[in-house]
Amino acid sequence: MVMAFSASQLDALQAAYATGTLEVSYDGRTVKYRSLAELERAIGVVAQALGLSSPLAPTGGRNRIGLVAHTRG
Template identity: 50%
Template sequence: MSYTLAQRDALRSAIASGVLRLSYDGRNVEYRSMAELKAALNEVEAALARDNGAPVTRQIKIYADKDL
């Protein structure tokens, strides 16, 4: 799905104001928690970056219980 900058801006302003209900383009969306709202913002920003040709960055985390 292709996201718009207006959607990203609406998510950012909702997080900044602490509101869980958004309205844009005649649609209403209500999120259950701030964590869900932040996850939606991360998805929109990642999709916009992919659409603009930004490289995908991945992290590999290594954990050990004993000394190596």
């Protein structure tokens, strides 16, 4: 079975995730997820189906920590 997803579904999933809500409504349907992890997986599935990288996946340029050492001399 092939499922067609829309950008409005992805927007609704992302909005729910951002607020910690497990119930998502779009196109006259309501889905209740069991956990934020399950909701996160749904976001990844929909994003991939739309040909996008998951908006929740870390990218190489974000969240990096750099350490610098200095000596006097």
